Amino acid sequence: MENTIQPVSVSSITDAQLRESLNVVSKVKDPKRVGELSDLSRVNEQDMFAAITHAQIEKIDPKEATIFEAKFSELFVELNKKDPSNAVFETTRRVLKGMRRTGEISKELFKKIRLFSLGKAQLDSKRDELATKNVTGKKGDTALRAVKTALGKFASNVEATVEELSNFKNHNGARRAEARAALNETPLESTDSST
Numbered sequence: 001m002e003n004t005i006q007p008v009s010v011s012s013i014t015d016a017q018l019r020e021s022l023n024v025v026s027k028v029k030d031p032k033r034v035g036e037l038s039d040l041s042r043v044n045e046q047d048m049f050a051a052i053t054h055a056q057i058e059k060i061d062p063k064e065a066t067i068f069e070a071k072f073s074e075l076f077v078e079l080n081k082k083d084p085s086n087a088v089f090e091t092t093r094r095v096l097k098g099m100r101r102t103g104e105i106s107k108e109l110f111k112k113i114r115l116f117s118l119g120k121a122q123l124d125s126k127r128d129e130l131a132t133k134n135v136t137g138k139k140g141d142t143a144l145r146a147v148k149t150a151l152g153k154f155a156s157n158v159e160a161t162v163e164e165l166s167n168f169k170n171h172n173g174a175r176r177a178e179a180r181a182a183l184n185e186t187p188l189e190s191t192d193s194s195t
Contacts, residue, residue: 013055015151021051021058022147025088028073029080039148045130046088048121048150053092056113057105064104071095089130089172092117118168119160123153127160128167 023036025047037043043051050072058065072095079094080087100110121130124143131143145153160168 013052013059015155017055017059018051018151018154019147021055022047022150024054024069025050025072028069028076029088037147039146041147042144043147043150044132044145045121045123045143046086046092046132048123048154049117049130050088050092052117052120052154053096053113056116057099060109064099067104068095068099071098085132088132115162115165116159118165120154120157122157123150127164128171130168130172 019037022043026037026041026043027033029047054065054068054072057068072091075094076087076091079090083090096105096110096113099105100107105113118130119127123145124131124134124141125138126143129143133144134142
């Protein structure tokens with residue numbers, strides 16, 4: 001039996017809710033961190049994506065948000081060892097997809113959250129990527145911002161379009177394939193057993 005939470009508006013997240021979710025993500029990334037993020041604390045697009053996703057689920061059903069947090073925390077540790085530069089996004093992606101597969105969220109809500117979070121998490125002008133640093137090369141156009149600035153960008157950003165999501169999937173799929181290939185590569189001498 002599916003226990004699917006019902007879709008509601010995904011655009012009704014307050015700054016306070018997003019700050020709280022940023023604190024959840026930050027605490028998972030650094031369990032030794034004490035206290036809340038300040039206005040000057042630094043966050044990146046992947047942090048924003050995870051926090052926006054969490055805030056949306058929290059607003060709809062706090063019990064499901066607790067499940068999201070537990071799964072996120074557990075999976076992040078594993079994925080951070082494999083690819084720290086993409087661990088926050090990949091963890092969020094896998095947890096959200098898992099919640100969709102198990103019926104904890106509906107297919108419709110899954111799609112809404114994904115489009116909303118991807119578009120609203122953008123801190124630079126490169127909308128087909130969730131970066132952790134400056135990837136555009138333009139001064140002041142960076143994916144790493146102070147919390148106060150990131151909240152302002154969240155408020156002014158728009159939901160991603162289906163085309164932007166498709167471009168993002170293509171870019172991120174290629175990145176994941178490269179990371180998997182790098183992890184599986186071994187020197188030729190160690191794989192050649194004939195010598």
